Structure formats: structure tokens, C-alpha cells
Amino acid sequence: DAGITQSPRHKVTETGTPVTLRCHQTENHRYMYWYRQDPGHGLRLIHYSYGVKDTDKGEVSDGYSVSRSKTEDFLLTLESATSSQTSVYFCAISEGEDQPQHFGDGTRLSIL
Amino acid sequence: EDQVTQSPEALRLQEGESSSLNCSYTVSGLRGLFWYRQDPGKGPEFLFTLYSAGEEKEKERLKATLTKKESFLHITAPKPEDSATYLCAAFHRDDKIIFGKGTRLHILP
Numbered sequence: 647d648a649g650i651t652q653s654p655r656h657k658v659t660e661t662g663t664p665v666t667l668r669c670h671q672t673e674n675h676r677y678m679y680w681y682r683q684d685p686g687h688g689l690r691l692i693h694y695s696y697g698v699k700d701t702d703k704g705e706v707s708d709g710y711s712v713s714r715s716k717t718e719d720f721l722l723t724l725e726s727a728t729s730s731q732t733s734v735y736f737c738a739i740s741e742g743e744d745q746p747q748h749f750g751d752g753t754r755l756s757i758l
Numbered sequence: 759e760d761q762v763t764q765s766p767e768a769l770r771l772q773e774g775e776s777s778s779l780n781c782s783y784t785v786s787g788l789r790g791l792f793w794y795r796q797d798p799g800k801g802p803e804f805l806f807t808l809y810s811a812g813e814e815k816e817k818e819r820l821k822a823t824l825t826k827k828e829s830f831l832h833i834t835a836p837k838p839e840d841s842a843t844y845l846c847a848a849f850h851r852d853d854k855i856i857f858g859k860g861t862r863l864h865i866l867p
Contacts, residue, residue, distance in 0.1 A: 650801075688859040689802070689845070705854075736801050744789050744849055749801030 649673050650750035652737050658756045665724040667753050669737030671717075677740040678720040679704075679747060680712060682733040689736065695720055696743070727757045760785040762848050764858035772866050774835045779844055779861045782828040787851030791829050793822050794845040796860070802845055805831075836865045 649672030659665055669678060679694040681704075691704030693712040701712050709731060711723045724731055734754050738747035765780045783791070790809050794802035806815040808824035815822045819840065821832045831844055843860040850856070 686859070689847075689857040691855065738801075746792050746804045746807050747855070748804055749794075751799070751801045 650737060650739055650748065652735075652750040652753050654753060655751070656754045658758065659727055660758055661728055662726050665727050665755065665757075667722045667735055667737075667755070669720045669722070669750060671720075671739050673739060673748075674717060675739040675741050676717075677743060677745075677747075678714065679738040679740075680710075680720065680722045681736045681738065682706065682731075683736060683752075684733050692722065692735075729757050731755065732757045760848075760850060760854075760856055762846060762856045762858040764844075764846055764861050766861060767859070768862040768864070770864045770866060771833075771836055773837055776832070776834045776836070778833070779831040779863070780828060781831070781846035781858055783846075783848045783856075784827075785848045785850040785856065788848055789851060790849040791824055792847045792849065792855075793829070793831055794847070796843045796845055805844075833863070836863075838865045838867050841865045 651670045653668045677696055680692040681689045683689050690706045692706055692710050693704055695701045695714040713721045734752045736752045737750045740747045762783045771777055790807055792807050793805040796802045806822040811826045813824050819834050823830045841864050843862045845860045847855050847857045
């Protein structure tokens with residue numbers, strides 16, 4: 647299995663609070679991604695990174711920010727969580743932009 | 759609009775009953791087509807990459823094929839442990855990847 651660790655695995659929080667999810671990899675891959683998965687929508691890209699301090703927006707980036715200060719860590723932050731951000735969040739890594747992505751086991755986030 | 763559509767949404771088969779899952783895509787400049795398997799509570803697990811029409815890949819009871827408009831995941835003599843959601847994703851020239859919504863496959867013993 648690809649060395650990808652997501653933390654926390656589960657989180658329940660209240661509307662308006664800040665939330666940070668962490669993705670840690672041990673594969674030294676250049677590309678890292680954050681997705682959310684919701685019933686009826688499939689996987690949707692939030693943000694991705696193509697190197698340390700190099701990030702770009704995905705399809706559903708509003709309300710989310712990311713940071714990557716080290717190759718191995720990619721953080722996803724919800725500055726002020728809303729109920730519409732209740733979802734399962736997946737981190738993925740890949741060696742190159744056209745290479746297959748390998749996924750972590752997800753973080754289930756509930757915002758009440 | 760670029761999109762990936764998978765059919766059927768759900769499929770129930772008897773053990774040993776072969777079938778195929780479909781992934782049709784309308785993307786500009788396809789650079790690759792990926793297939794994944796996802797078990798409940800887990801992240802997607804990579805199965806295959808297909809890069810050009812006519813290409814085929816096999817792994818155990820699974821075979822993936824690609825044409826200019828769609829991809830098929832053929833499952834031969836499936837077993838209950840093949841039950842999962844199967845996702846396809848298209849990578850296109852704008853460096854974006856689009857996932858389909860998946861097919862939930864259930865193999866009955």
C-alpha cells in the first residue's frame with residue numbers, strides 16, 4: 647500500500663469553527679491532492695499541489711485553503727466550517743500529473 | 759462539457775456470472791483513463807491505466823479495455839470478494855482528472 651496517512655480519521659465539529667485535515671506521505675511523490683466524496687457526486691477535486699509551496703485550485707475550492715511546506719505534508723483547512731462541507735475527504739498522491747493517483751483511507755468530517 | 763458517465767449505477771450478479779461495467783467519457787484530449795476499486799470505508803485502490811484506444815489490461819478476473827468513446831471493465835467468473843464500487847476517471851489535456859460516480863457491484867455467493 648502507498649504510504650499515505652490521513653488524520654484525523656473522524657471529526658465532528660460545529661458550524662463556524664476552523665478545521666484542518668492533514669495528509670502525510672512517505673513516498674516522496676511530487677503531486678498531492680485533496681478530494682471530497684459525496685453521494686451522487688463522486689470524487690471532486692478541491693485543491694492540489696505540484697511541489698512544495700506550489701498549489702492550485704480544483705473544481706470545488708471555495709471555502710477551502712491548502713498549504714504544503716514540506717514534500718510529505720499537505721494540509722487542508724476549512725477556515726469557517728459550514729454544514730455543506732460535511733463529507734468524506736480523501737488525500738491522494740502521484741508521481742506525475744498523468745500518473746495514477748493513490749489514495750489514503752479518508753477523513754469523515756461532520757459539521758453540525 | 760467534459761464528463762465521465764458510468765453504467766449501471768449498481769449491479770448484482772451471481773458468483774461466476776460474468777459481466778461488464780461501462781465508462782463513457784466526453785473529454786477533450788484524453789491523456790489517460792484510470793480504473794479504481796473502492797471498498798466501504800476505504801480510499802479508492804488503483805487497478806489500471808489505459809492510454810490509447812485498443813489498449814487492454816488484465817489482472818486476475820478483471821480486464822479493462824478502451825475505445826475512443828468508452829472503457830469497459832470486464833469481470834469474468836466473479837467471486838464475492840469482487841464486490842465493491844468500481845470507479846473510472848479520465849485525465850485530459852487541461853491536466854484535470856474527472857471521476858465518474860461509480861458502479862456498485864455486488865456478487866452473491
